[in-house]
Amino acid sequence: xxxxxxxxxxxxxxxxxxxxxxxxxxxxxxxxxxxxxxxxxxxxxxxxxxxxxxxxxxxxxxxxxxxxxxxxxxxxxxxxxxxxxxxxxxxxxxxxxxxxxxxxxxxxxxxxxxxx
Amino acid sequence: xxxxxxxxxxxxxxxxxxxxxxxxxxxxxxxxxxxxxxxxxxxxxxxxxxxxxxxxxxxxxxxxxxxxxxxxxxxxxxxxxxxxxxxxxxxxxxxxxxxxxxxxxxxxxxxxxxxxxxxxxxxxxxxxxxxxxxxxxxxxxxxxxxxxxxxxxxxxxxxxxxxxxxxxxxxxxxxxxxxxxxxxxxxxxxxxxxxxxxxxxxxxxxxxxxxxxxxxxxxxxxxxxxxxxxxxxxxxxxxxxxxxxxxxxxxxxxxxxxxxxxxxxxxxxxxxxxxxxxxxxxxxxxxxxxxxxxxxxxxxxxxxxxxxxxxxxxxxxxxxxxxxxxxxxxxxxxxxxxxxxxxxxxxxxxxxxxxxxxxxxxxxxxxxxxxxxxxxxxxxxxxxxxxxxxxxxxxxxxxxxxxxxxxxxxxxxxxxxxxxxxxxxxxxxxxxxxxxxxxxxxxxxxxxxxxxxxxxxxxxxxxxxxxxxxxxxxxxxxxxxxxxxxxxxxxxxxxxxxxxxxxxxxxxxxxxxxxxxxxxxxxx
Numbered sequence: 001x002x003x004x005x006x007x008x009x010x011x012x013x014x015x016x017x018x019x020x021x022x023x024x025x026x027x028x029x030x031x032x033x034x035x036x037x038x039x040x041x042x043x044x045x046x047x048x049x050x051x052x053x054x055x056x057x058x059x060x061x062x063x064x065x066x067x068x069x070x071x072x073x074x075x076x077x078x079x080x081x082x083x084x085x086x087x088x089x090x091x092x093x094x095x096x097x098x099x100x101x102x103x104x105x106x107x108x109x110x111x112x113x114x115x116x
Numbered sequence: 117x118x119x120x121x122x123x124x125x126x127x128x129x130x131x132x133x134x135x136x137x138x139x140x141x142x143x144x145x146x147x148x149x150x151x152x153x154x155x156x157x158x159x160x161x162x163x164x165x166x167x168x169x170x171x172x173x174x175x176x177x178x179x180x181x182x183x184x185x186x187x188x189x190x191x192x193x194x195x196x197x198x199x200x201x202x203x204x205x206x207x208x209x210x211x212x213x214x215x216x217x218x219x220x221x222x223x224x225x226x227x228x229x230x231x232x233x234x235x236x237x238x239x240x241x242x243x244x245x246x247x248x249x250x251x252x253x254x255x256x257x258x259x260x261x262x263x264x265x266x267x268x269x270x271x272x273x274x275x276x277x278x279x280x281x282x283x284x285x286x287x288x289x290x291x292x293x294x295x296x297x298x299x300x301x302x303x304x305x306x307x308x309x310x311x312x313x314x315x316x317x318x319x320x321x322x323x324x325x326x327x328x329x330x331x332x333x334x335x336x337x338x339x340x341x342x343x344x345x346x347x348x349x350x351x352x353x354x355x356x357x358x359x360x361x362x363x364x365x366x367x368x369x370x371x372x373x374x375x376x377x378x379x380x381x382x383x384x385x386x387x388x389x390x391x392x393x394x395x396x397x398x399x400x401x402x403x404x405x406x407x408x409x410x411x412x413x414x415x416x417x418x419x420x421x422x423x424x425x426x427x428x429x430x431x432x433x434x435x436x437x438x439x440x441x442x443x444x445x446x447x448x449x450x451x452x453x454x455x456x457x458x459x460x461x462x463x464x465x466x467x468x469x470x471x472x473x474x475x476x477x478x479x480x481x482x483x484x485x486x487x488x489x490x491x492x493x494x495x496x497x498x499x500x501x502x503x504x505x506x507x508x509x510x511x512x513x514x515x516x517x518x519x520x521x522x523x524x525x526x527x528x529x530x531x532x533x534x535x536x537x538x539x540x541x542x543x544x545x546x547x548x549x550x551x552x553x554x555x556x557x558x559x560x561x562x563x564x565x566x567x568x569x570x571x572x573x574x575x576x577x578x579x580x581x582x583x584x585x586x587x588x589x590x591x592x593x594x595x596x597x598x599x600x601x602x603x604x605x606x607x608x609x610x611x612x613x614x615x616x617x618x619x620x621x622x623x624x625x626x627x628x629x630x631x632x633x634x635x636x637x638x639x640x
Contacts, residue, residue, distance in 0.1 A: 008536055008611040010543045011467040017531040017609045065580065068427055068502030068573035072565070076425055083425065086418065090359060094296050097359045098303065104357055105307070105346035108407055112338050115403040 124189065126170035127182035127206035130216065130255045131269075133163045138248035145241035153231055156244045160227040163251060167220035171213035175621060179635040181261070182206040192636050199637075201323045207261025207636055210621035214473070215258035215385050217618065218480045221603065222378045223251045229488050229596025230371035232589070233495055243283055243369070249276035250375055257382045261636060263312050264322045266386065270308065270351075273379055274301035280372040281364045293363035300360050304347035311340035311347075324393060325636035328629055333398045341399065344390045345407070351383035354445060355414040358438045362422075365434035366500070370491020371596070373430065374484035377437055381476050384441065388448055388626055396629040397456040405453025412445030413552065416559040424566050428500045429490045432570060433483070436526060439559060440479045446556060447472020447541045450548045455627070464544040466623060471540030473626070474619045478533040478607065482525035485600035489519040492589035492597065493574060502573040509575035511586040516575045518597040523571055525604045527564035533604045536611035 008015045042048060051058055058064075076083065089096075122129060137159030145152040174180050182189045184204045192201045208216070227247065234243055253273025260266050278301065282294035316322055318337070319330040331337055350357035361380075365373050391404065419439025426432035451469030454460035492515045493508065494500055509516045525532035528539075538560060546553035588594070607614050625632070 006610055006612060008540070008615060010540050011464055012543045012547065015530075015536060015539055015611065017611070020530050065506040065577035066572070067504075067506070068569060071569045071572065072424060075565075079421070082421065086422065087425075089356075090362075090422070092359075092363070094299055097296065097300055097357075100356045100359065101300065101303070101346065101350050104349075105342060108346055109339070109342040111403060111407060112342055112400070115400055116338065 122166060122169055123173060125182070126166050126173065127180060127208055127259055128184065128189075129166045130163070130170060130206075130259060131252050133159060133166060134248040134252040134255065137163075138245045138252065141245045141248065142241040145244075149240075152241065152244070156248070157227060157231065159248060160224050160251065163255070164220035164224045167216040167255070170208060171217050174208055174210055174213035175617065179207060179209040179625070179632070181636060182208070193638070200321065200326065201636060204265050205261045205323060205636060206259045207325065207632070208259050209632060209635070210618075210625040211385070211389070211473075211623075212258050212625075214477070214618050214622035215382065216255060218381065218477055219251065219254045219258065219378055222374060222480050222484045222600070223254075225484065225596040225599045226371040226374045226488070227596075228599070229374070229491070229593045230369070232592040233371055233491055234369060237284070237369075239283070243280065243372075246276045246280040246283070247372060247375065249273075250280065250372075250379060253277075254375075254378055254382045258385050261324050262322050263315065263324050263327060266324075267305065267308050267312055270383075270386070271305055273382065274298070274305060274351075277301075277364075277372075277376060277379055281368040281376075283372070284367070284369055286367060290367040293360075293367040297360050297364045300350065304350050307343040307347045311343045314340040323636065324389070325633045328394050328396075329633045329637060331394055331398055333395070337395075337398075341390065341395060341404075345387060345404075348383045348387035348390065349411055349445075352380045352387065353415070353438045353441050354411040355418040355438060355442070358415065358419070361438050362426075362431045362434040365437060365487070366428055366430040370430070370487050370494065373434075373487040373491070377483050377487070378480055380437070380441065381480060384444060384476065391452055392455075392626045393629055393632050396627075401455040402453050405449050405451075405455070408445050408449030408452055409552065412442040412447075412449050413555055415439060415442030415445060416556060417442075420559050420562045420566065424562065424569070427502050429493065429502055429505075429570060429574070430487065430500050432502070432566065433486050433490060436486075436563060436566065437479075437483055439563065440475070440483060440526065442559070443538065443541055443556065444472045444475050444479070446545060446552060447475060447537075450545050450552075451623075451627070454548070461627075464547040466620075466627075467540055468544035468548065469623045469627070470615060470619050471537050471544060473622050474537040474540060474611075474615060475534075477614070477618070478525065478537045478604070481600050481604045481607065482522045482532075482534055485518060485522040485597055485604060486526065488593070488597045488600065489515050489522060492593050495589060495593070496586050497583060502570065505574045506577045506583075507575070507579040508583060508586065510579040511583065512575075512588050514594050515589050515597070518594075518601045519571065519575070521601045521604055523567035525608065527567055528560045529564070531608045533607035533611070536608060536615075540615075 006016050006018045144155040181192050183192050192205050250273055253269045256269030257266055278294045278298035281297055282291045284290050314336050315327050319327055321327055353361040368376055416439050419435050423432045423435035447468045451465045454465040525534040528534045542553050
């Protein structure tokens with residue numbers, strides 16, 4: 001497979017996956033070299049690897065995991081105004097689904113006629 | 117001999133094989149479970165092979181025509197018909213072949229996956245019958261050149277889809293989702309039929325090439341177009357007509373959900389076929405282009421923002437499916453908005469359309485894959501609630517790898533397939549209107565954020581005690597996921613090969629109305 005086959009021309013630029021992979025490989029090599037110069041005294045399976053929680057005992061595994069509902073709390077709070085409007089539109093009521101469908105059809109009809 | 121027969125009759129076999137397979141499935145199922153499994157897998161494999169043979173023929177020879185009931189299947193206009201193609205004709209051009217390939221690939225992967233995924237359920241004769249009918253419906257919709265026939269296959273697809281959504285009754289919730297889908301689909305189908313009636317009343321024809329050759333942009337043509345656009349946009353899940361999508365996608369068995377994505381794309385194909393092959397430059401391209409763009413932007417933004425707070429993994433993925441459909445509408449909408457202006461088409465219109473059409477293929481692969489991974493999780497732990505998941509990466513390593521591939525692809529991370537098509541959309545849409553491109557990029561960032569949450573919730577963290585004994589998904593489920601994941605990687609590594617071989621011919625087949633008409637009515 002030639003390099004040319006992997007080059008996707010996008011009209012204003014190009015994309016070559018092989019070049020990208022080579023770039024990533026170089027970055028990984030550099031990262032490895034930096035890592036290799038780091039602390040050499042780390043040993044697996046020793047107290048070094050145990051979590052230190054200010055001297056408190058480690059909680060149960062189930063309590064450590066952060067469930068999905070806790071993620072992006074800040075984002076959802078920041079976007080509260082948006083979600084307070086958009087979520088109630090999803091009523092689950094088939095009558096509403098139908099109303100939206102017919103409304104969109106009428107809107108498109110008006111736009112097509114007005115701009116005809 | 118057999119190959120020659122298949123080569124000649126591939127368009128007919130494309131719908132005949134899954135149709136026959138579907139109706140014989142309950143009978144074959146009486147013999148034994150193994151026989152039924154072999155039958156279903158064999159039917160889907162043969163259908164896929166026929167689809168690839170047909171696509172190969174289209175890409176080498178050009179548009180393939182097939183007149184049902186004619187001595188010579190290529191004879192579209194009988195001597196005594198007054199120059200009108202009176203038979204049902206399948207007109208398989210590069211766009212149809214492109215959709216056939218998608219249907220064959222995802223259909224085969226989903227069937228392979230379902231052999232294990234559904235093995236614990238009863239009523240599998242019904243399940244596979246409905247699944248093969250869906251396959252038949254999609255093949256028919258994207259291959260037919262007769263608009264009433266398109267409606268028939270649309271109905272086959274809708275009814276089979278509704279049945280399969282309700283398959284896992286789930287305390288009536290799945291049935292409710294199916295009823296919503298069915299009612300909306302039926303109302304949409306009535307409008308499609310009404311539009312067909314308008315065309316037939318005006319032009320005395322049901323053949324798509326004949327309608328395209330005679331269309332005038334009269335008031336009735338406008339009304340027919342609006343009814344078709346609204347119905348098909350609703351069927352493909354465009355906002356604000358997307359409400360059925362999370363209900364249906366989340367309640368259907370995952371293998372069926374993966375194929376429901378293709379079913380939605382068949383409606384998207386119908387929408388593009390109507391806009392470009394029927395009307396093309398006769399309509400007010402800028403107005404209709406902007407309508408499609410607005411539907412696309414709304415789908416992208418509302419889809420992704422509604423996905424983020426979801427706690428049901430399949431419901432979350434369903435909203436992402438809505439969001440990704442927005443990219444396709446945006447890309448093709450931009451192409452439509454500048455249709456007729458050749459310099460702008462050459463500058464960015466064709467590229468935007470190629471990006472949108474390429475995204476159809478990519479989306480079918482990675483979204484199908486993501487739904488299959490969600491199904492594998494559900495198969496092993498019995499819940500779709502993200503709050504109850506965690507640490508499954510310890511037990512389901514292959515599923516996790518496939519999920520990572522799907523998640524990175526949908527977020528448009530290089531070098532996966534989603535990146536290639538999104539890049540084409542970003543760059544071309546930026547020239548048309550930079551704000552639209554920026555919105556598309558922000559939506560990709562939000563998509564990545566959403567899938568980081570899903571990945572963390574399902575796979576990361578310590579192994580939870582209740583899931584300590586969870587095993588990896590069975591081999592056939594891994595095979596189904598593996599096929600789609602491999603293609604997502606390969607198409608990402610060699611995007612130009614796919615664009616040159618499949619996507620660009622499909623886009624040119626779509627935009628070249630004259631060639632479509634000439635292929636059926638002569639004069640090419």
